Amino acid sequence: MKIDKIIEKMDQNDLKTIIILKPENIAYVTGFYPSSIAILILKDEPVLFSSKMDLEEAHQKSSIAVEEFKSLSELRKTLQATIQGKVGVEYSMSMGTYRKLCGELPVELTHIIEDFRAIKSADEIKKIKGAIKIAEDSFKNLDLAVSEDNLAAQIEYNMRSAGSIKPSFETIVASGPRSSLPHASTTSKPLESPLMIDWGALYQNYASDMTRTLIRGGEKEEEIFSIVLEAQQKAIEAIKPGVKASYIDEVARGVIEDYGYGDNFIHSTGHGVGLEIHEKPSLSFKSDEILEKGMVVTVEPGIYLEGKLGIRVEDMVLVKNQAQVLTHLPREILF
Amino acid sequence: MKIDKIIEKMDQNDLKTIIILKPENIAYVTGFYPSSIAILILKDEPVLFSSKMDLEEAHQKSSIAVEEFKSLSELRKTLQATIQGKVGVEYSMSMGTYRKLCGELPVELTHIIEDFRAIKSADEIKKIKGAIKIAEDSFKNLDLAVSEDNLAAQIEYNMRSAGSIKPSFETIVASGPRSSLPHASTTSKPLESPLMIDWGALYQNYASDMTRTLIRGGEKEEEIFSIVLEAQQKAIEAIKPGVKASYIDEVARGVIEDYGYGDNFIHSTGHGVGLEIHEKPSLSFKSDEILEKGMVVTVEPGIYLEGKLGIRVEDMVLVKNQAQVLTHLPREILF
Incomplete structure (x- = not known):
């Protein structure tokens, strides 16, 4: 009990x-x-x-x-x-x-x-998966010829209709140069590239949290995107029980630093998700926590070039013998 | 300054x-x-x-x-x-x-x-009126042949599209016997009478808050509805600068007690609204505050018969020489 x-x-x-x-x-x-x-x-x-x-x-x-x-x-x-x-x-x-x-x-x-x-129980993991399913289903068949406000409205309508009583946090839709603000509120501006969307559902009180950045292409966008993906991939591969949470941050940050964008990764690599959208453990250089089986965390490196563009990719991961990625939407989506 | x-x-x-x-x-x-x-x-x-x-x-x-x-x-x-x-x-x-x-x-x-x-400035009152306008506009042309979840989704979609970055609190849609839970989360249940909707928008960080209860008629529903309306009307008439906030609660509660439903009015009569959805002053018997010009409060008596029905009507009021009601939707709406 x-x-x-x-x-x-x-x-x-x-x-x-x-x-x-x-x-x-x-x-x-x-x-x-x-x-x-x-x-x-x-x-x-x-x-x-x-x-x-x-x-x-x-x-x-x-x-x-x-x-x-x-x-x-x-x-x-x-x-x-x-x-x-x-x-x-x-x-x-x-x-x-x-x-x-x-x-x-x-x-x-x-x-x-x-x-x-x-440390999540099987029942809690089921609820988190339920929240992820609602969020991912809500991302389909969206009309992108609209404003930031309206795209957020479409996603939230879909989640709400599917039984999510509220978004697990304020949906972020930040496009064009505004994508360099990691926590931007939406505006009435028409969508442009890059288009960063960070959203989540609540299902039976449990949260989901993921980010996709849609791009039209262009050399700079593609360069930054591939660095962020590499940082995320290496961080996910480093996840296993017994490893320091701060080490996962170190891995992701290391990749981004190697490409010369260390100063542009202005937040930590991830955080636990459950009944709260931010809970233990923190994948941050300040963290003294150790990863354990049953933890559920986000892995979300990002690079932000002030006034120009921002790109972040975020997935949710369950710590088992290694990382099991719980989110399923493709990471590379063309705008 | x-x-x-x-x-x-x-x-x-x-x-x-x-x-x-x-x-x-x-x-x-x-x-x-x-x-x-x-x-x-x-x-x-x-x-x-x-x-x-x-x-x-x-x-x-x-x-x-x-x-x-x-x-x-x-x-x-x-x-x-x-x-x-x-x-x-x-x-x-x-x-x-x-x-x-x-x-x-x-x-x-x-x-x-x-x-x-x-005490709200002219600029703050303008923002509150903006939040009310978004919320009231969102209440038009709703499809009621749906679930509680979907009705909330429609209202929130409309508010979000109009620039409200989130509801000012969790939208309540509680219908049939569930209306006796004053803070009920929505369910996938089809709508029935009475249909209680309590919702608000945020506009430039300022909140709105109102409740309408739609009824199909029937003797009990109509009896309770008219008592709640009378309590609200008398409470609004009692509002003016210099009066104790607790007195407004006393007036509303007095009406409901006179009809024998005192034990079924299980919350306070109202609260201030501004940057927060609940702020000073509190229109409660516990309050020691005095109403002043420039305060914005809700007036929201309700009667709840456990497992049967609940009826609440809520409007927002600006304290001037007397009460100026800021919300405009008709109070009696047939379902």
């Missing part, structure tokens, strides 16, 4: 109680994804406090006993009366909540739940 | 420095909406630290000097070397960031920026 493993880990860390507010963590532990404030008190007899508005659904879906959440000050009294020893809280807990809820309790920041979440 | 007023308010609160991370607060002060981590140090000579990925756009759009953000630990050294006196931090600052960035600094939680944001 998942909850038993978590409690065991808490014991090892000398934490009798963890207070959980992050909706993704609550969803992971209880099976219920709150739409409003909810607080999970994880201990020997865990309780989920749900807002009145969510109560009906929480009772239906939570594997953990549900009570109605009244207020932070009321919950604080309960905690102060019952809690012994150190209390774990999430790194994401806000200062406002901390002051109101935990005031004088001895707290310790913990990412126990996030650590569990980094 | 906005920045001068903020600095003046900081002085009054004996805060020489405020550290700002919330993207909406950064957008409010600088005009630049970050897509990745950004930290604004507000002081006599304010600086915005932007991630490398956002630098190009930050330089274009920020009214405040921009530098590249390297790491929290590096920024911490700068802060420790230069900061005097108490430092203001946001209620939303995460514990993780607080520990890494502020460790030993004497901090005080502050909502100075949120307080400013509650």
Whole structure:
């Protein structure tokens, strides 16, 4: 049982109680994804406090006993009366909540739940594959004689109709010189080359994330494209259990540096994906994580020439004995 | 100048420095909406630290000097070397960031920026009206012989095509008995009566928010609908500068209680809308805020009969000498 493993880990860390507010963590532990404030008190007899508005659904879906959440000050009294020893809280807990809820309790920041979440179960991988299928299906039969705004609208319409309640992040459609902005919001500008599209679906709360850059050709575009592809390929080949996450970044960055574009690769090589669009592990030079079987990560090198063009290719990979690429759309698509 | 007023308010609160991370607060002060981590140090000579990925756009759009953000630990050294006196931090600052960035600094939680944001300028009201126009236009010529998922997809496609980079919150389409879940995600179920739709657009970072419930008729639906309408009408009439925000909730709730449905109105009457979908003031019995000219709020009473039906009507209102209703779609729409 998942909850038993978590409690065991808490014991090892000398934490009798963890207070959980992050909706993704609550969803992971209880099976219920709150739409409003909810607080999970994880201990020997865990309780989920749900807002009145969510109560009906929480009772239906939570594997953990549900009570109605009244207020932070009321919950604080309960905690102060019952809690012994150190209390774990999430790194994401806000200062406002901390002051109101935990005031004088001895707290310790913990990412126990996030650590569990980094290794996906078979059921989670199935959901991630579901999110990828929705995203990839949505990419077919698109009308490209439109604006950036409208292309994003077409993709999102297809994902929404297929049951994705929202994109897993803001769909990026950045074309022509705007492709050099890695996180550009769409505009009403007509599409031109290169056409960078970075999109994902949510399926049963799990995310997908991929990028394709469509080009018309031209020497510079083709040169950059082939370097990015080579960097991605070598990074994917380097993935296996036991390898440092930072090493995958080193491999991709090394290829791009060799061609003289090191300064133009302005983000990290990838990140874990699951209930959150960015979660553990980080494929970054700053990361101290080790790849393990069951992790799901993106591999997404890119080269950005300010004001001229940007090219990025992003796929999702499951760590098995080696990398298993989960995304299937061809990488080279003509515009 | 906005920045001068903020600095003046900081002085009054004996805060020489405020550290700002919330993207909406950064957008409010600088005009630049970050897509990745950004930290604004507000002081006599304010600086915005932007991630490398956002630098190009930050330089274009920020009214405040921009530098590249390297790491929290590096920024911490700068802060420790230069900061005097108490430092203001946001209620939303995460514990993780607080520990890494502020460790030993004497901090005080502050909502100075949120307080400013509650009163909208003419320019902000224009943007909110733009968001409302996109949302209302998107509601026309919809095909209702579809699933909840697809109706949401149609509305979101229309908003996206019109330049809204995302819905201002997850579009709710809840029909038949599911309408009794105030925050229900959509399903593949065909639409039936009552059909509750709660949706909004973002336009130039500003949100809209409205709800319509379409009914086929039938005695119970019509009875509940007319009570909700009366509660909303009386609440809107009670809005004027100087009145307590909690009083508006009292008025709406009073009407619903008089008809015997007090226990079925399971959320507050409304909330401020602007850069965030929920911001100050809160029209709730817990609120201690006073309505002021320039505030923009929703008024959204609802009655929910578990497992049977739910009806909510929501409009946006600008506080002037009295309430000016900003949303224009008819409230009674037959399904």
